[in-house]
Amino acid sequence: MSDTLDTLWRVIQERKANPPPGSYTAHLFAQGEQAIAKKVGEEAIEVIVATREGDARVISEAADLIYHLMVLLAARNLRWADVEAELRRRLKS
Secondary structure: HHHHHHHHHHHHHHHOOOOOOOOHHHHHHHHHHHHHHHHHHHHHHHHHHHOOOOHHHHHHHHHHHHHHHHHHHHHOOOOOOHHHHHHHHHHHH
């Protein structure tokens, strides 16, 4: 995992375990898994729409999508490392 993704994952885990007031991540966890999944879907659509708006917008929306996907994984007690392991497995195929 990159240092950035590793740090983000640790922050998400910390905010799940110890939700600070005013934290958007803590707010997402409080809303529940279905609301988080809906947000992942919205962000995926925004990535698609952004392809008409230029590279900077695609990058911004991709970052939002990855963040919300990580929150969803954490909400389900899954690990980002498992996603990476699956990607490595596919590379070997």
